Amino acid sequence: MSVRRGLLTTLREDLGVVVERDPSLGGRWEALGHTGLSALWAHRVAHRLHRGRTRWAARLVARVARRRTGVEIHPGARLGRRVFIDHGASVVIGQTAVVGDDVTIYQQVTLGAVGWWADNARPPGARRHPVVGDRVVLGANATVLGPVTVGDDCLIGAMATVTDDVPPGARVYAARSTVRPAPTPAPAVTHPPGAAPPALDAVRLLASAGSW
Ligand SMILES: CC(C)(COP(=O)(O)OP(=O)(O)OC[C@H]1O[C@@H](n2cnc3c(N)ncnc32)[C@H](O)[C@@H]1OP(=O)(O)O)[C@@H](O)C(=O)NCCC(=O)NCCS
Numbered sequence: 001m002s003v004r005r006g007l008l009t010t011l012r013e014d015l016g017v018v019v020e021r022d023p024s025l026g027g028r029w030e031a032l033g034h035t036g037l038s039a040l041w042a043h044r045v046a047h048r049l050h051r052g053r054t055r056w057a058a059r060l061v062a063r064v065a066r067r068r069t070g071v072e073i074h075p076g077a078r079l080g081r082r083v084f085i086d087h088g089a090s091v092v093i094g095q096t097a098v099v100g101d102d103v104t105i106y107q108q109v110t111l112g113a114v115g116w117w118a119d120n121a122r123p124p125g126a127r128r129h130p131v132v133g134d135r136v137v138l139g140a141n142a143t144v145l146g147p148v149t150v151g152d153d154c155l156i157g158a159m160a161t162v163t164d165d166v167p168p169g170a171r172v173y174a175a176r177s178t179v180r181p182a183p184t185p186a187p188a189v190t191h192p193p194g195a196a197p198p199a200l201d202a203v204r205l206l207a208s209a210g211s212w
């Protein structure tokens with residue numbers, strides 16, 4: 001994790017990271033409209049307010065950021081340097097989460113708690129959220145739950161769910177969807193002339209290949 005640095009220096013570095021890592025951007029001016037960057041910048045400010053014990057102001061900044069970007073980061077979460085949040089939609093990062101340097105976070109990632117029924121039984125101040133090491137990639141919809149540790153240089157693949165520690169450098173893949181060849185067309189449904197088709201036949205017709 002980084003040592004404490006000036007806010008402006010950090011924000012400038014965040015901007016450079018987005019330009020460097022998002023090929024869809026044409027340059028620094030365009031990067032100013034990048035959703036993930038806005039969310040990260042807001043969190044940098046909110047976290048400082050939180051640390052400075054102005055928690056209500058921190059919450060307000062986080063709330064506005066959530067509304068404008070779709071990214072919900074608790075002001076208490078600790079994010080390292082050069083974190084890259086791409087797209088950002090529906091990213092949720094909990095209060096006691098720690099994210100290392102050079103981590104990439106795609107949309108719908110959750111760094112969450114197991115749930116209040118388990119967390120309320122922990123000692124006061126205990127960690128509820130993951131610690132994510134340096135250079136980790138968290139794919140779209142990756143969900144990491146509880147006070148687990150994801151080691152440096154891990155890849156948590158899209159759609160993966162993690163509830164245990166992951167050793168450094170490991171790859172975690174969710175099951176891939178199965179591709180099957182196109183189904184043969186459903187057999188033609190015949191009815192007596194003038195009769196309304198039975199409901200089941202109507203459903204079969206709708207579900208046949210090419211109807212959608
Ligand atoms: C975290 C969570 C998955 C743990 O599940 P749990 O039932 O409470 O406790 P366990 O970890 O003991 O899991 C019970 C069983 O479910 C299995 N399991 C857990 N997650 C699973 C998953 N994603 N898919 C399939 N099985 C799973 C475990 O392997 C275990 O099976 P086993 O007893 O045969 O080993 C569950 O509590 C949960 O989803 N909580 C909500 C977390 C959340 O949405 N947080 C967001 C906060 S922002």
Ligand SMILES: CC(=O)OC[C@H](N)C(=O)O
Pocket residue numbers: 092093094095111112113114119128129
């Ligand atoms: C993000 C998350 O874990 O939310 C659950 C709950 N609000 C908590 O902070 O533990």
